[in-house]
Amino acid sequence: MAPPRLCTANAGTREEPRECAKPIAKGMLAACADHRTMLIPTGTPGIYARGGSYVTITRHRGKQVKSFHRTLAEAREAKGDRTGSIKQAPQTKRPFGEYALAWIATYQGRTSRGFDQDTRAAYRAALEHYAIPHFGSTPLRDIDRDAVNRLIAKLQRRGVAPATIAKYLAPVRALFSDAVANGHLLSNPALRLAINSKARNGIRDREADEPDRVKDMTRAEVAAVLAAIPENDDGRDRLFFEVLAGTGCRISEAIGLDCSDLGQDGRTLGIERQWYRGRMKRYLKSANGTRTISLSPALGRKLRERCVHATGAMFRTRSGKRLSARNMSRVLERAVARANLPHVSPHSFRHTHGSMLLDEGWPITEVAHRLGDNVQTVARTYAHKLRDSDRALDFLDELGNDGQHLGNATPTNTRKSAKVETDENLR
Numbered sequence: 001m002a003p004p005r006l007c008t009a010n011a012g013t014r015e016e017p018r019e020c021a022k023p024i025a026k027g028m029l030a031a032c033a034d035h036r037t038m039l040i041p042t043g044t045p046g047i048y049a050r051g052g053s054y055v056t057i058t059r060h061r062g063k064q065v066k067s068f069h070r071t072l073a074e075a076r077e078a079k080g081d082r083t084g085s086i087k088q089a090p091q092t093k094r095p096f097g098e099y100a101l102a103w104i105a106t107y108q109g110r111t112s113r114g115f116d117q118d119t120r121a122a123y124r125a126a127l128e129h130y131a132i133p134h135f136g137s138t139p140l141r142d143i144d145r146d147a148v149n150r151l152i153a154k155l156q157r158r159g160v161a162p163a164t165i166a167k168y169l170a171p172v173r174a175l176f177s178d179a180v181a182n183g184h185l186l187s188n189p190a191l192r193l194a195i196n197s198k199a200r201n202g203i204r205d206r207e208a209d210e211p212d213r214v215k216d217m218t219r220a221e222v223a224a225v226l227a228a229i230p231e232n233d234d235g236r237d238r239l240f241f242e243v244l245a246g247t248g249c250r251i252s253e254a255i256g257l258d259c260s261d262l263g264q265d266g267r268t269l270g271i272e273r274q275w276y277r278g279r280m281k282r283y284l285k286s287a288n289g290t291r292t293i294s295l296s297p298a299l300g301r302k303l304r305e306r307c308v309h310a311t312g313a314m315f316r317t318r319s320g321k322r323l324s325a326r327n328m329s330r331v332l333e334r335a336v337a338r339a340n341l342p343h344v345s346p347h348s349f350r351h352t353h354g355s356m357l358l359d360e361g362w363p364i365t366e367v368a369h370r371l372g373d374n375v376q377t378v379a380r381t382y383a384h385k386l387r388d389s390d391r392a393l394d395f396l397d398e399l400g401n402d403g404q405h406l407g408n409a410t411p412t413n414t415r416k417s418a419k420v421e422t423d424e425n426l427r
Contacts, residue, residue, distance in 0.1 A: 009088045016054060024101075025133070031261075032064070033215050038347055039055060039057075042072060042075075043300065044072075044075075044079070046058060046079055047072070047075045047079055049072075049408065051207040052068045053068050053069060053070060054068070054070075054071065054072050054074070054075035055067070055068055055069075055075070055126060055288070056069065056075050056078050056079045057329045058079065060418070070115055075134070077180070077186065077187050077188075078187075079387075090140060091140070091141035091184065091185055091186060092139070092140050092179070092184040093139045093140070093141060094139065094140055095136070095137040095138065095139060095140070096132065096135035096136065096137070096138050096139070096140055096143060097132045097135070097136060097137060098137075099140050099175075099179075099184075100175060100207065101127075101128045101132075103175050103178060104123055104124045104127060104171070104175075107120070107123070107174070107175075107178065110174065110177065110178075112267075116281075118276060118277055118281075121386070123170070123171035126167070126170070126171050126172075127171050127172070127175075127353070128317075129176065130151070130155065131151065131168070131171070131172050134151045134154065135147065135151075140184065140185060142177075143189055145189045145193065147189070148169075148172065148189050148193060149193065151169075151172075152165060152169070152193065152195060155168065156196070159361060162195045162196070162197045165195050165283045166195055169190060169193070169195075172190050173188065173190040173191065174214050176188040176189060176190050176191070177191075185223075188240060203332075205389050206238065208253075213346055215348065215351070216352040216354075216355035216356075217341075217344065217348055217349075217352045219246070220265065221339075221344075222245055222349070222352060224339040224341065225332070225335050225336060225339050225341065225344060226238055226241060226242060226245070226335075227240070227339070228334075228335040228336070228338040228339040229241060229331065229335045234306070236315055236333070237328070237331050239302055239303075239306065239315075240254060240315050240323070240328060241332065241349065242299060242302070243257075243303075243348075244346060244349035244350065244353075245349045245353060246295065246296055246299040246353070247269060247271075247299075247353065247354065247370070248349070248350045248354055248357075248370055248371050249271055249291060249350065249352030250346075250350060250372075251325050251328065251329075251346040251347070252275055252276045252281075252346070253273075253274045253284065253289075253324060253372075254272035255273040255274070255275040255322055255323050255324075255325060255328075256273040256274045256281075256309075257271070257313070257314040257315065257317065258282060258312060258313060258314055259306075259307035259310050259311055259312065259313075259314050260311070261314070262300075262303050262304065262307055262314070264302035265292060265300075265368070266295065266301060267293055267295055267300050268292050268293065268295065268302035269292070269293055269303070270291075270292045271284070271289070271290065271291050271292070271293070271372065272290050274286075274289075275322050275323075275325075284372060285374060286373055286374065286377075287374075288368070288369070288372050288373060288374055291369060291370070291372050293369070299334050305372060325346075328346065329345070332345070332346060332427070343368075350371065351381075353370075353371070354367055354370075354371055354381070354382055354384060355385055356379065357370065358382055358385040364378055364379060364386070367382075394407070
């Protein structure tokens with residue numbers, strides 16, 4: 001009989017290293033340098049921690065089956081589905097429609113930021129218009145991934161964009177997650193569902209996808225749109241869109257601006273709130289949304305002139321109320337038609353602002369700060385601007401064999417030459 005394999009991994013500390021020299025037990029994987037990592041029991045039978053993930057081990061038809069999960073909760077859920085070990089709690093038989101309406105009335109959110117009433121209204125609308133008509137009176141426990149996938153396919157046949165489908169699925173996913181957490185279901189059938197970005201109205205080519213993408217405008221197009229906006233009594237409308245173009249702020253943030261947000265010298269502008277659906281929100285769309293940005297001299301001068309004797313809202317109607325995003329969008333639509341340009345939305349100014357900064361060589365971190373986004377979002381949105389096709393590559397010619405320039409037979413050693421020159425200067 002062959003002797004048992006011993007684990008030779010270092011099981012001690014940096015101060016007191018030692019060899020554990022224990023037999024590798026059944027179910028163990030490799031550990032450390034020799035054995036990679038070990039399965040560490042979690043306290044739940046058949047579930048182990050390994051590195052940054054969790055492994056479930058079950059037996060099916062006499063064979064060992066392993067699965068890997070990001071969280072312990074997901075591992076327990078998968079373990080229960082396979083073995084039936086956590087099926088003591090009965091699943092709810094309530095119809096989806098009845099459960100959904102009761103759930104949205106009391107849902108408190110799943111993060112520390114809570115759950116805004118506007119988001120509640122959007123969730124309720126998505127449930128009432130799409131999820132409830134689709135699932136109807138089906139008991140919650142009988143809804144599986146196939147049923148949720150059929151909802152996705154139905155929306156795709158209607159020509160709904162993938163991002164919009166994801167938005168409509170958000171309350172469905174949150175509902176099932178809450179049902180699992182409350183013991184009403186064993187698993188979330190909407191968890192990690194993929195939405196095919198190419199399956200919209202059957203076949204979707206690149207040209208069909210273009211209208212859904214926010215495009216940046218050229219500088220000439222921005223000038224043409226701004227020139228097509230008529231000058232009203234105080235130049236409000238044109239200045240409003242100049243702010244969008246010159247700061248990259250969202251339309252809700254521009255409507256929420258107060259004159260007190262303008263720096264005393266007119267060089268900076270603080271963005272701290274947004275006007276959304278007729279009321280003020282004291283928090284912005286992202287965690288990085290609150291920011292103070294610099295203004296161009298001309299834009300800063302115009303805003304100072306506007307706010308020199310004014311308080312409260314920076315942009316307001318004749319009756320003193322804040323502007324409406326819908327009305328300002330209509331102003332923009334008429335201007336775009338007069339300028340004979342393709343579709344331009346208020347968000348196009350924000351996208352153009354970010355693109356222009358990157359074209360001018362601004363670091364992506366500073367662009368992210370001005371836009372109130374994180375670096376990852378900016379990198380993903382403006383990936384086409386970050387390509388290096390137009391950058392100089394002459395320095396790569398120095399990477400020839402034996403330190404020679406590619407295509408040049410004269411050997412050089414720049415680093416050695418610099419050192420010699422430095423040593424000469426120090427003498």
